[in-house]
Every structure is written in C-alpha cells, then in structure tokens.
Amino acid sequence: MLTINNLTKSYNNFNAVDNISFRLESGDFTAFLGPNGAGKTTTIKMIAGLLAPSSGSIKLKNFDSVTNHIQLKQNLGYIPDQPFLYDKLTGLEFLKLTGGLFGLRREELKKKINETLELLSLGDWINRKTETYSQGMRQRVSIASSLLHNPDLILVDEPMVGLDPQSANIVKKAFQQKAAEGKTILISTHSLHIAEEICTRVIILNKGKIIFDDKIEAFKTFHEREYKNLEAFFLELTKDDF
Amino acid sequence: MISEIFHLLYYKIKTLLYFQIELNKTSIVKNIASFFVYSFFLLAFYNGTQFAIDVVIVKYRLGLFILHKFIGIGVFIFGMSVAVGNMIVSFSTLYKSAEINFLFSKPISSESLFIVKFLDNFFYSSSTLFVFLIAGLSGYANYFQLPLYFYAWSFFVLIIPYVITFALVGILTLFGFIKIADRFGVRVTIFIIGLLYIIALSLFFKFSSPLVLIERVLPYYPNINIDLSFMFSPYLKYFPNFLLSDALFAFIRNDFHKIIINSSLIILISSFVFTLAVYISNRFYYRSFLKVIELRLTKSTPNRIPLKNIFDKNLWFSSSLSSLIKKEIVLFVREPSQVIHFSVMMILIVLFISGIRSTQVIILKAASPELQTIIYMAILVFILFMLIAFSLRFVFPMMSLEGENFWRIRSAPIDIKKLVFIKMLIALVINLFIGIILIIFSHSILHSILVTQALITFVIFSMTIVPLIFMMGSFFSNMKEKNPIRISSSQGATVSFLVSILYLTTVLGLMYYPINEYFNARFFGKIPMVENIFSRINIVLGVVGLFSVILSYLISVKQFKKDI
Numbered sequence: 001m002l003t004i005n006n007l008t009k010s011y012n013n014f015n016a017v018d019n020i021s022f023r024l025e026s027g028d029f030t031a032f033l034g035p036n037g038a039g040k041t042t043t044i045k046m047i048a049g050l051l052a053p054s055s056g057s058i059k060l061k062n063f064d065s066v067t068n069h070i071q072l073k074q075n076l077g078y079i080p081d082q083p084f085l086y087d088k089l090t091g092l093e094f095l096k097l098t099g100g101l102f103g104l105r106r107e108e109l110k111k112k113i114n115e116t117l118e119l120l121s122l123g124d125w126i127n128r129k130t131e132t133y134s135q136g137m138r139q140r141v142s143i144a145s146s147l148l149h150n151p152d153l154i155l156v157d158e159p160m161v162g163l164d165p166q167s168a169n170i171v172k173k174a175f176q177q178k179a180a181e182g183k184t185i186l187i188s189t190h191s192l193h194i195a196e197e198i199c200t201r202v203i204i205l206n207k208g209k210i211i212f213d214d215k216i217e218a219f220k221t222f223h224e225r226e227y228k229n230l231e232a233f234f235l236e237l238t239k240d241d242f
Numbered sequence: 243m244i245s246e247i248f249h250l251l252y253y254k255i256k257t258l259l260y261f262q263i264e265l266n267k268t269s270i271v272k273n274i275a276s277f278f279v280y281s282f283f284l285l286a287f288y289n290g291t292q293f294a295i296d297v298v299i300v301k302y303r304l305g306l307f308i309l310h311k312f313i314g315i316g317v318f319i320f321g322m323s324v325a326v327g328n329m330i331v332s333f334s335t336l337y338k339s340a341e342i343n344f345l346f347s348k349p350i351s352s353e354s355l356f357i358v359k360f361l362d363n364f365f366y367s368s369s370t371l372f373v374f375l376i377a378g379l380s381g382y383a384n385y386f387q388l389p390l391y392f393y394a395w396s397f398f399v400l401i402i403p404y405v406i407t408f409a410l411v412g413i414l415t416l417f418g419f420i421k422i423a424d425r426f427g428v429r430v431t432i433f434i435i436g437l438l439y440i441i442a443l444s445l446f447f448k449f450s451s452p453l454v455l456i457e458r459v460l461p462y463y464p465n466i467n468i469d470l471s472f473m474f475s476p477y478l479k480y481f482p483n484f485l486l487s488d489a490l491f492a493f494i495r496n497d498f499h500k501i502i503i504n505s506s507l508i509i510l511i512s513s514f515v516f517t518l519a520v521y522i523s524n525r526f527y528y529r530s531f532l533k534v535i536e537l538r539l540t541k542s543t544p545n546r547i548p549l550k551n552i553f554d555k556n557l558w559f560s561s562s563l564s565s566l567i568k569k570e571i572v573l574f575v576r577e578p579s580q581v582i583h584f585s586v587m588m589i590l591i592v593l594f595i596s597g598i599r600s601t602q603v604i605i606l607k608a609a610s611p612e613l614q615t616i617i618y619m620a621i622l623v624f625i626l627f628m629l630i631a632f633s634l635r636f637v638f639p640m641m642s643l644e645g646e647n648f649w650r651i652r653s654a655p656i657d658i659k660k661l662v663f664i665k666m667l668i669a670l671v672i673n674l675f676i677g678i679i680l681i682i683f684s685h686s687i688l689h690s691i692l693v694t695q696a697l698i699t700f701v702i703f704s705m706t707i708v709p710l711i712f713m714m715g716s717f718f719s720n721m722k723e724k725n726p727i728r729i730s731s732s733q734g735a736t737v738s739f740l741v742s743i744l745y746l747t748t749v750l751g752l753m754y755y756p757i758n759e760y761f762n763a764r765f766f767g768k769i770p771m772v773e774n775i776f777s778r779i780n781i782v783l784g785v786v787g788l789f790s791v792i793l794s795y796l797i798s799v800k801q802f803k804k805d806i
Binding site: 011049070074082102103 | 246249250253257258340343344345347348349350351528529532533535536539540722
C-alpha cells in the first residue's frame with residue numbers, strides 16, 4: 001500500500017527526517033509516535049505532497065509522490081493538525097467543495113456526505129458557517145472532508161489536539177471503523193494511550209530516525225515486561241531529548 | 243481541468259457573496275461610509291478625467307494625437323504598477339496562504355489551481371481599480387460624446403485583457419524570481435529583478451519621452467488631431483499600452499478598421515501571455531510551491547535571526563509595554579514581506595533623493611512661474627504621497643496584525659491608552675524621520691521660506707494622516723488575516739487611501755496659491771510676501787490636525803477595547 005524508502009529531509013545540513021523506510025499494508029492502523037521535532041509532521045507532509053523529499057521515495061499503490069503526486073493524492077485523505085476551513089462556507093458546503101475536488105459525482109457525494117455526517121455525529125451544525133464552529137467541530141468537519149472519497153490511506157497529524165472528550169471519542173470511533181473497513185491509517189500523536197487503545201502498529205521516531213517499529217502487542221509486551229508504565233518506556237526510548 | 247476550475251470558482255464566489263451580505267450594525271456603518279467615500283472619488287475621477295483632457299486639448303492645444311500618446315504612457319505606468327502589485331500579492335496568495343496548503347493536498351492540477359488563484363487575486367485586488375477605470379472611461383467618453391457601445395467595448399475588449407496581461411507578467415516575473423532565487427539567493431535576485439525593472443522603465447521613457455513627443459508633433463500644428471504615428475518607431479505602436487491608447491483614438495476618429503485590429507492584437511497578446519503562464523504553471527507552479535517552503539524553512543537558522551537578544555534588554559517603558567514594543571519590532575524585522583516592502587520604499591526614496599538636486603535646478607531655471615509652481619508641487623505631491631503609501635502599508639495593518647493573539651494584550655496588565663499612544667508615536671516618528679530627510683534633500687538649493695513652510699506642512703500632514711490611518715486600521719481591523727499585504731489592500735485600506743487623497747488634495751489646493759505667488763514674485767525679482775498666507779494655512783491645517791490626532795486616538799482606544 002504505502003512504501004517509504006530511504007526517505008530523508010534535510011535543511012541546512014540538518015536531517016529532520018533521516019533515511020527512514022517502512023511499509024504500511026491494507027488495514028494497518030499505525031501510530032506515529034515521537035517527541036516534538038522528531039520528524040513526524042515532516043514525514044506526513046512529505047507523504048501528503050506538501051514538502052519535497054531531499055532523497056528517497058514515497059509510493060502509494062505504486063504512485064510516486066514526485067512523478068504521480070496527483071494520483072497519489074486521489075488515494076489519500078490528509079487531515080492536518082490545524083484544520084483549514086473556509087470561514088464563510090457552511091460545513092455542508094465545505095464538504096461538497098472537497099468532495100468535488102476529489103471528482104465525486106452529485107449522487108455519490110450526497111450519499112458519502114450522509115455517511116460521514118453520521119460517522120462523525122455532525123448533526124445540525126453542518127448548515128452553519130464554519131466560522132461559528134468550536135475547535136472540535138472544525139476538526140470533525142476537516143476529518144469528514146478527508147474521508148468522503150473513501151481514501152485507501154488516511155494520514156492524520158495530531159487529531160486530538162484541543163478536542164473535548166466527546167469529540168475525541170467520536171473521532172477515535174470513526175478511525176476505528178475506517179480501519180475495520182480495511183483502510184490504512186497513519187496517525188501522528190503524542191498520546192501513548194490513544195496509540196495503545198486504537199492502533200495495531202507503532203512506529204516511534206526520534207531525531208528523524210525510526211527507533212521502534214512493531215505490532216502493538218510487541219509494544220505492550222515490551223513495556224509491560226521492562227517498564228512500570230507506557231510513559232516510562234517512551235521516555236527511556238527518547239531520553240536524549242529530555 | 244475545466245470542471246475543477248468551475249467547481250472551485252463556484253465556492254470561491256459563494257464565500258465572497260456571504261461576505262458581502264453580512265448584515266450587522268458595524269458592517270452597515272462601514273459600508274455606508276465606504277459608499278460615500280467611493281462615490282465622491284468616482285465623481286472626482288470622472289470630472290478629473292474631463293478636466294485633464296480639457297487642459298491638454300483646450301488650454302495647451304497639444305491636440306488629440308499627443309493626448310492619446312500621454313494616455314498610452316499613463317496606462318504603461320499603470321500596467322507596470324499592476325504587474326508589481328500582482329507580483330507581491332501573488333507571492334502571499336499563491337505560496338504562503340493556509341488555503342494553498344489545503345488545496346495542494348488535494349488531487350488538483352497545478353494549472354487549475356493557478357488559474358483559480360490568479361482570478362481570485364486579480365478580482366480581489368483589482369475590483370476597486372476597475373471601478374475607477376470605469377469612472378475615468380466614462381469621463382473620457384462623455385467628453386468626446388462617444389456612443390454607448392464604447393463603454394462595453396473599451397472595458398471588456400481593451401481594458402480587462404490589458405490589465406490581465408500585466409497582472410500575468412507580474413506572476414511570470416515571480417516565477418522567474420523563485421527560479422533565480424533558488425540558484426543565486428534572494429538578495430541577488432531582488433537586485434537583478436529591480437535592475438531589470440528600472441532598465442525596462444528607462445528604455446520605455448527613452449523611446450517614448452513626452453518631451454520628444456511634443457517637440458516632434460507641434461511643428462505640424464494645426465494638423466495635430468490626426469494619426470501621426472509614422473513619425474515614431476514602428477515597433478512602439480505594438481506595445482499593448484499604445485495599442486490601447488491608439489484604439490481609443492480610433493474611436494474618436496470612427497476608424498473601425500483600426501479599432502478591430504488593435505483590439506484583436508490586445509486580446510491576442512493577452513491570450514498568449516495567459517497560455518504561457520498556464521503552460522509554465524503546469525510545469526513549475528507545484529515545484530516552485532515546494533521550493534518556496536524549502537527556502538522559508540532553510541532561511542530560519544538560529545544564527546541568522548536578527549535582534550535575537552532584544553528581549554534581554556530594557557527599554558524606558560514599563561516591562562509589559564516594553565515587551566509589546568519589542569515584539570512589534572522583532573515581528574516586523576523577521577517578516578520578509580514587511581522588510582522587502584520597507585526596503586523597496588527606501589530604495590525609491592534614495593532614487594528620489596539622488597535625482598532631486600537636478601529637479602530643483604529645473605525649478606529655478608523654468609521658463610515661467612506657473613511651470614516652477616507645477617514642478618515644485620509635483621515634488622511636494624511625491625513626498626506627501628510617499629507618506630500616505632508608507633502609512634497605508636505599515637501603519638494601517640498594525641492592529642490587525644495583533645491577530646488572534648490579541649487577547650494577550652487585553653488580558654495583560656497594561657494601559658491600553660498608553661499602548662495606543664506608543665504605537666501611534668512609533669509610526670509617527672518613523673514617518674517624520676523619513677519625511678524630514680526628503681524635505682531637506684528636496685529643498686537643498688531652494689529659498690528658506692519654502693524650506694520652512696515645507697517642513698511645517700509635512701509635520702502637520704504627518705500628524706493628521708498617520709493617526710488617521712492608524713485609527714482606520716483599527717476600525718477596519720481583521721484579526722483573522724495574518725498577511726499584511728492583504729490587510730493593506732482590503733476595503734478599509736482603500737477607503738483610508740481615498741480619505742487621505744482627499745486630504746492631500748485639500749492641502750495642495752490651499753498651498754497652490756501662496757506657492758504660485760512666491761514663484762511669481764521671485765520670477766519678476768520682487769520680494770515674496772507670502773508668510774502671512776502660509777501662517778493662516780498652517781493654523782487651519784494645524785487645527786484640523788489636532789482634531790485628527792485627538793479623534794483618531796480616542797476611536798483607536800475604543801477599538802482596542804472592543805469585543806473581538
């Protein structure tokens with residue numbers, strides 16, 4: 001599904017992402033963990049086509065991020081940490097706009113919008129202008145807009161920041177449902193508990209390098225055996241930064 | 243691609259429509275105020291066009307041919323301004339906005355995105371321009387009693403394609419800028435592009451000098467209302483600006499053949515530049531988008547950050563105010579668009595200063611006191627206009643740029659009155675400093691009466707305009723807009739510009755008589771007795787200025803305290 005090969009991103013002789021490689025298969029629900037500045041967002045932005053790799057390659061279903069970036073984006077649902085919405089559009093209009101950008105036809109779009117409205121419990125607010133939305137509502141609309149075209153890979157950057165418990169719960173369930181449908185999800189988060197609760201695989205990044213990549217069960221077993229809790233394990237792995 | 247473009251445009255228009263029909267008390271007051279200011283200026287522009295034509299045709303009897311060459315030169319300068327303006331605005335909207343990041347994460351082709359953003363930019367920043375062009379065209383058409391179809395033809399077939407051509411030239415230059423900057427660095431590129439711009443302007447004026455034009459044409463008097471293009475370079479007439487002005491001239495002569503040919507050529511040039519821009523955007527826009535991000539990220543290395551120790555030093559004010567002022571300075575210095583614009587204005591000022599001595603000699607040697615007055619007033623207009631431009635670009639956005647962090651100021655233990663006062667003072671001191679340098683250099687060989695009066699006028703003008711524009715900026719503040727360029731090209735900024743121009747016109751109107759009297763007296767070897775008139779004008783302007791300062795200060799404080 002997604003193949004990252006020797007990916008590097010450098011700025012002024014500093015490697016923000018340093019020669020990383022991994023592969024995500026259909027149905028993988030992967031947590032991308034790491035301290036601030038580890039290179040998570042840089043990697044996600046390179047996959048989303050918002051940064052150019054210095055070297056290495058990114059392929060989604062054989063579409064290369066440099067030579068076939070449009071086809072790659074057609075199969076991708078990118079959810080940024082700061083949702084962008086047009087303030088003067090209603091949530092529904094924003095969904096129609098985004099669906100149209102992915103080439104969805106009217107009937108299909110209508111069906112997909114109804115599905116995502118239900119999935120993310122968007123309710124009546126969807127007919128109000130997005131400038132009136134709370135952070136949680138903005139994030140949910142942003143997520144909904146990225147799921148409309150039924151992408152094979154869902155790329156999520158810090159989805160829980162600023163969300164109230166209800167919104168966080170809705171968002172978690174939505175991702176779980178998508179994973180159950182066989183979608184591949186890569187979710188960057190600081191929350192170890194979310195990773196443990198909903199993900200099937202964990203990749204830990206530190207100083208641009210992958211320092212842990214395994215199934216969630218291995219992650220749990222390892223930290224339960226060696227450390228008293230998840231935080232202690234994570235701090236030990238990334239201790240140079242603290 | 244077409245469906246993509248229409249889909250995006252449909253929703254872009256929708257956002258604009260929602261914006262326009264917002265009905266609340268503040269919005270209604272702002273819109274009514276804007277309506278009156280716009281109406282006044284449109285009327286002034288309409289009458290001003292007729293007056294200017296009358297001066298050329300009736301007062302100086304320069305004839306229709308020269309009039310239209312003047313129009314050609316005027317629209318060239320206008321076109322170049324459109325190109326530069328569009329280049330600056332496009333850098334923000336095509337590369338730096340959150341919207342463009344959102345759109346580039348979607349499967350949209352670069353050329354579709356380019357077309358949509360170009361149109362968005364173009365109509366957002368040019369709508370006011372078009373309204374004024376229509377007013378000017380109406381004045382022109384009414385003067386020459388042109389038929390109704392002239393309005394539609396000249397606007398849709400001549401002017402819109404013409405403006406689009408120059409706007410696209412601005413974007414193509416921007417593409418070139420990014421390409422060169424990637425290889426040679428931003429500073430070298432600014433130098434190269436600036437040099438090319440100056441060379442282009444110099445060459446244009448070398449080959450189409452207004453003085454040469456008059457010298458060559460006037461010997462044909464009274465046959466100066468016919469097409470005399472044969473006297474000039476055969477290539478010059480194919481410049482889009484002369485194609486446009488010649489087409490207007492053809493309307494007056496009912497030369498339909500010429501109208502059709504020139505209009506077709508303008509559309510052809512516009513279509514060619516558009517096709518070229520779309521082709522280049524297809525190959526280069528997405529790559530350049532990634533390149534700009536890279537340049538921005540690479541540039542922010544810690545050892546290059548200016549003023550990095552400023553927060554360790556004490557200023558004279560209380561610590562909270564001091565922190566806010568330091569923040570103001572640091573954010574300005576570290577925002578490339580602010581620094582680049584500031585540098586461009588400084589370069590313009592240096593160019594002005596370097597050439598001003600010869601202009602003063604021209605004033606002193608001019609053949610008539612009227613000419614001396616006009617040239618002197620032109621210098622004064624430049625200086626005062628520079629102050630307005632400077633204030634609009636840097637003072638107007640001051641409150642909006644506080645952005646969504648405005649709550650920090652509101653919740654901090656600082657006196658808002660003091661804060662507003664200090665912000666206004668900083669703006670005023672910088673403006674005064676630049677203006678006084680300009681006055682001193684531009685009056686170095688002129689008589690002390692003029693120097694003193696120019697200094698007094700400038701100080702009063704600054705004290706009126708800077709607080710006024712600051713107040714307008716706080717009244718029309720948009721805390722969600724982070725881009726200072728978009729803030730200074732917003733509806734509120736346009737209204738402020740028009741109000742400032744109104745004040746500028748009033749000041750010039752008041753100053754014209756005593757200055758003309760002064761040059762008259764000097765020309766005929768008499769002692770100028772104008773101090774009394776100057777004093778009275780100073781008192782009137784001083785009182786107006788005082789009102790402006792107090793009122794602007796009070797309204798700004800109120801705006802800083804309002805709920806956002």
